[in-house]
Amino acid sequence: MNGHRPRKRFGQHFLTSRTVIQALVEAIAPRADDPMVEIGPGLGALTRALLPHLRALHVVELDRDLISGLETLAAQGPAQLLIHQGDALRFDFADLARQLGRPLRVVGNLPYNISTPLIFHLLEAGPQIADMHFMLQKEVVDRLAAAPGGKDYGRLSVMVQAYCQVAPLFHVPPGAFNPPPKVDSAVVRLLPLTQPLVPPERRAGFARLVAAAFAQRRKTLANTLKGLLDPEAIRACGVDPGARAETLAVADFVRLAAALHNRGA
Known part of the structure; x- marks a missing residue:
C-alpha cells in the first residue's frame, strides 16, 4: 500500500502530516457510536487516526489498487472498518444513513477535481447528513464561506449557504501532502441547517x-x-x-x- 503511486486521474494527494491529521481529528471530535463515513481514505492516514475513537468506520474508495491495503487495515481491528469500493459521486449516502438509523458524519481529504460536485451530491442527502469535515483546495473553502460583494462570492457560496452553516477551520500547506499540490488547502466544517432556506x-x-x-x-x-x-x-x-x-x-x-x-x- 505504501508503494502506491498517486494517480493524477483520481486527483490523489495523500495526507502525510501527523500534525495536520491530529488537528483534523480534533476538529471532527469523533465519538464511539458516531455513524462516520470517510470519503477517499487513500493510504489510510486519517483512517488510522479515526479508528481508535470509533466502534465502526465506513470508507468509500474509488481506486481498486488501494482496497487491499484497506482490507489489511480492517483485519487489524479493534474498530470495524467497512469498505465500500466505488465512486463517491454515485454512492447513496442517504441509504447508508437509513441502514444505520442515524444521520451520517462525513469526513475526507477530497480530490480537488470532484470536490464541488461531491458537496452538491451530499447536499441532496439532506437531513441524512449530520455534519461534514473536508480538506479542500483553499480557494474552494474561500468560495464556500464568501459573503456578498466579494470576488469569491458566487454560485457555490449561495448554493451551499442555503443548506449549511459554513465554518473554515484551518489552513493546510502543500507540504502536508504527498505529492505536494500546487495550491494551498484548508479544512472546512459544513453543518446542514435544521431547516434549509429552500424547501x-x-x-x-x-x-x-x-x-x-x-x-x-x-x-x-x-x-x-x-x-x-x-x-x-x-x-x-x-x-x-x-x-x-x-x-x-x-x-x-x-x-x-x-x-x-x-x-x-
Whole structure:
C-alpha cells in the first residue's frame, strides 16, 4: 500500500502530516457510536487516526489498487472498518444513513477535481447528513464561506449557504501532502441547517435561478434572469433588477426562487 503511486486521474494527494491529521481529528471530535463515513481514505492516514475513537468506520474508495491495503487495515481491528469500493459521486449516502438509523458524519481529504460536485451530491442527502469535515483546495473553502460583494462570492457560496452553516477551520500547506499540490488547502466544517432556506419542492428552481444569475457576472439580474423572471417580478421580491448577482444575499435568491416557483417554473 505504501508503494502506491498517486494517480493524477483520481486527483490523489495523500495526507502525510501527523500534525495536520491530529488537528483534523480534533476538529471532527469523533465519538464511539458516531455513524462516520470517510470519503477517499487513500493510504489510510486519517483512517488510522479515526479508528481508535470509533466502534465502526465506513470508507468509500474509488481506486481498486488501494482496497487491499484497506482490507489489511480492517483485519487489524479493534474498530470495524467497512469498505465500500466505488465512486463517491454515485454512492447513496442517504441509504447508508437509513441502514444505520442515524444521520451520517462525513469526513475526507477530497480530490480537488470532484470536490464541488461531491458537496452538491451530499447536499441532496439532506437531513441524512449530520455534519461534514473536508480538506479542500483553499480557494474552494474561500468560495464556500464568501459573503456578498466579494470576488469569491458566487454560485457555490449561495448554493451551499442555503443548506449549511459554513465554518473554515484551518489552513493546510502543500507540504502536508504527498505529492505536494500546487495550491494551498484548508479544512472546512459544513453543518446542514435544521431547516434549509429552500424547501425540497423549490430546490430545482433555486439551482436553475442561481446558475443563471451567475452565468454572466457582469450583467444585471434583468438580463441574466430573462426568461425566468421579468424586472417587475424581481422588484416585487425586494430586489433591484439592475443589481448584479454578486451583490445579493442568499435570502434574496431564496425570495426570487419562491417567486419562480409560484409561477410554476
